[in-house]
Amino acid sequence: MNPVLFFVFAIIAVSGALGVVVARNPVHSALFLVMTMVTMAGFFLGLDAPLVAIVQIVVYASAIVVLFLFVIMLLGSDRGEPAFSSEHTFQRPVAILVGVASFVALLVLTLGHWQTGAHTAGGFPINAVPTVGGKTVSGAPATDAIRPLARVLFTRFAWPFEVTAVLLVVAVVGAVVLARRSQRPRRTETTA
């Protein structure tokens, strides 16, 4: 990836993340989140993952943030609430301390000496030359970014892929059950 592009993207992503945390209005936080997500898609494009980048924009920047905005508007929680806790005064310094400490720890791990395990032969190389029946296809583009992803998703991760379908169904049913206004008269709540 072009260094200039990388640093511009990095600055936009980090400032968007800071905006999510700092913005007092939750709507502004959601919009800052979109900013970070879209920049992240740019990173994915630079890392030879175009399909992931598109899915990132469609699912994260569109669907999830729109859901966030729906709930913010529905609850009207975009006004009159303190952004940070006023009850626990010690919370802010402790949170910042923990954040800085974990960042330093991650930085040491990242910039120090690390190595991955031996790469097994049964991998799914991203930049493989496409072959049909063991023969190289002439004229086909050398980089076919979606094919290896589809192959790994439907061979090695076929079972987890099916399980995620169950997960999504459970999540949808759970969301409906939780958010539905019950028709029966609510039992009287005992106050402690």
Next chain:
Amino acid sequence: MSDMLGVVIGTQHYFVVGALLFTIGSTGLLLRRNTIVMFMCVELMLNAVNLTFVAFAKDLDDAAGQAAVFFTLIVAAAEVAVGLAIIVAIFRRRQGVTADDVDLMKG
């Protein structure tokens, strides 16, 4: 063009950005009291991990890292759907979505 600044962007650069985003997300999760914004911070942390996954996929030249991002995305979507439903349910009961409002189990 690619050595305009005299640096070559490697995997570690992406890791640093990912670490920064993860830390900002976790700090925001601890700082903020609005549950919706806390959820957004969790999304930020998940996204930082996604960036690391894709960077590793490129580094090791294996599409399995990109497949992991898909599973993270699916779990994140399910989490947001259920989590926001819980927030709506809490809001129905007690007219507030601040984390300090939910203190029923406080001793």
